[in-house]
Amino acid sequence: MGNKEFNVLAGTFNDRILANDEHFVEKDGGILEINPRAFSRPNLAINSNFDFWQEGTSLSGVSGWQRTNDGGADRSSGSTFSTSRQAFEVGQTSVPNGPKYYKRIVVSSVAGAGNRCISAFDSECLEQTAGKQVTFSIWLKADAAKNISCEFTQGFGTGGSSGVNSIGVKKQQIGTTWALYSFTATMPSISGKTIGTTPGSVRVVLWFDAGSDYNSRTDSLGQQSGTFDMAQYKFEIGPTATDWEPYNLADELVKCQRYCEKSYDVDVAPGTISHLGRFHRLAFNAMHFYDNSVHFRQDKAYPPTITFYSPNTGAVNNIRDASVGADLAVTNNGIHIGTTGFTATQGGLTSDNEYIWHFIARAYLQY
Numbered sequence: 001m002g003n004k005e006f007n008v009l010a011g012t013f014n015d016r017i018l019a020n021d022e023h024f025v026e027k028d029g030g031i032l033e034i035n036p037r038a039f040s041r042p043n044l045a046i047n048s049n050f051d052f053w054q055e056g057t058s059l060s061g062v063s064g065w066q067r068t069n070d071g072g073a074d075r076s077s078g079s080t081f082s083t084s085r086q087a088f089e090v091g092q093t094s095v096p097n098g099p100k101y102y103k104r105i106v107v108s109s110v111a112g113a114g115n116r117c118i119s120a121f122d123s124e125c126l127e128q129t130a131g132k133q134v135t136f137s138i139w140l141k142a143d144a145a146k147n148i149s150c151e152f153t154q155g156f157g158t159g160g161s162s163g164v165n166s167i168g169v170k171k172q173q174i175g176t177t178w179a180l181y182s183f184t185a186t187m188p189s190i191s192g193k194t195i196g197t198t199p200g201s202v203r204v205v206l207w208f209d210a211g212s213d214y215n216s217r218t219d220s221l222g223q224q225s226g227t228f229d230m231a232q233y234k235f236e237i238g239p240t241a242t243d244w245e246p247y248n249l250a251d252e253l254v255k256c257q258r259y260c261e262k263s264y265d266v267d268v269a270p271g272t273i274s275h276l277g278r279f280h281r282l283a284f285n286a287m288h289f290y291d292n293s294v295h296f297r298q299d300k301a302y303p304p305t306i307t308f309y310s311p312n313t314g315a316v317n318n319i320r321d322a323s324v325g326a327d328l329a330v331t332n333n334g335i336h337i338g339t340t341g342f343t344a345t346q347g348g349l350t351s352d353n354e355y356i357w358h359f360i361a362r363a364y365l366q367y
Helices: 212-218 251-255
Strands: 003-008 013-019 022-025 032-034 056-067 071-087 101-108 116-123 133-142 148-156 166-173 178-185 201-210 226-237 258-263 279-282 293-295 305-309 319-321 326-329 342-344 354-364
Touching: 013 056, 013 212, 056 201, 101 342, 116 226, 133 166, 133 201, 133 279, 148 212, 148 226, 166 178, 166 212, 201 212, 201 226, 251 258
Parallel strands: none
Antiparallel strands: 003 013, 022 032, 056 071, 071 101, 071 116, 101 226, 116 201, 133 178, 133 226, 148 166, 148 201, 258 354, 279 354, 293 342, 305 354, 319 326, 319 354
C-alpha cells in the first residue's frame, strides 16, 4: 500500500497516491501515521553546521575553558584535550545536507575524581524552554565504540540565580561510523529565579571523560581517552528530533556575532599577524584619536569584553604605532563599551602618528 493524502477536515485518507510522501509512514495493517521528523521545528542553536570558527580552528593539549567554533565551548579539568575543524569530503552522504566541516576532540584522560572533559552547546532560550520538553540531536562517531553522556543545564547570567544542572542525564554508546543520536529532557520551571545582568541560557553538555565526582551528572560515565567527532546538531522544543534544516550563511554569521565579533577575517584566529581588516587612526593628542568610535556590525548580547592585538606582531593587549614601527601596550583603550560599539582611547599617543590594531569583542553567554 502506498502513502495516501490525508484530508484534515474530513479526517480520512483520500484515494490519490502520494509518491514518496515523507509526511506519513505506513504501519502494520496498512495504517498511515504522521512521521514527526517530517515536520521540522525551529533550531534554537546557532552555528549548528560548524561553519564558523571565529576563535580559531584548532587547539592542542589544552585544558580549562577553550573556544574554537561559535555557539559553544570545550572544557577539561585535570585531563587535557585537542580540538580541530575537520573537512568532509565533497559529495559525502554519511551526514546529510552537505556539511563542509565537523568538529574533532581528542581527549587525553588523567585519572582523578574531579577530572573531566566536555563539549558545551549554548542557546539563549532559557525563558522559551522553561517547563517544556526539549530535544538535542547530533551526528557523532568515535575511534572505537564508546559511551558518552548528555546533560542539560540552565544558566541565569552574571549575578543571577545559581545554575541548575543534571537535567535529563543520559548515557549513550556511540559507534565508529556516523550516526544521529538524540537526547530529550523536560526543563524545570524558572519561577522564583533571578536573571542577572547577562542573558539566561540553556547549555547542552556532552561528556567524554568524567571522574567519580560527576557520577550524578553523567550516569557514572567514568574516565576514558579517545577521539570523538561531532557534526550538524539541532536543539529544539519538543519530545522528538526533527530534521535539521539548512540555513543562510550570512544570516547565521550575524547570529554568531551577537556573542563574538572581530576585525580579523572570519577564518583568521585572533592574534594572527595580519593587516586585513585592521583599524587605523591618527592621534589627535596624547590620549585621543581624531575618530575614537568603533561600531559593531551586530548589537551584542551585553556590553562585551574588548581585547586588542598588534597587526604586526600579534601581541595581545597591544596596538601598533605605525609611524615609528613599534607596539604600544594598551592602557585606557576600550573605555565606554556598549552593545553597539566602543570608544577607543589610549595613553601615551604621539600627535598625528598613525596607530593600527585588531580587536575581538566577546559577549558569550555566562553561567
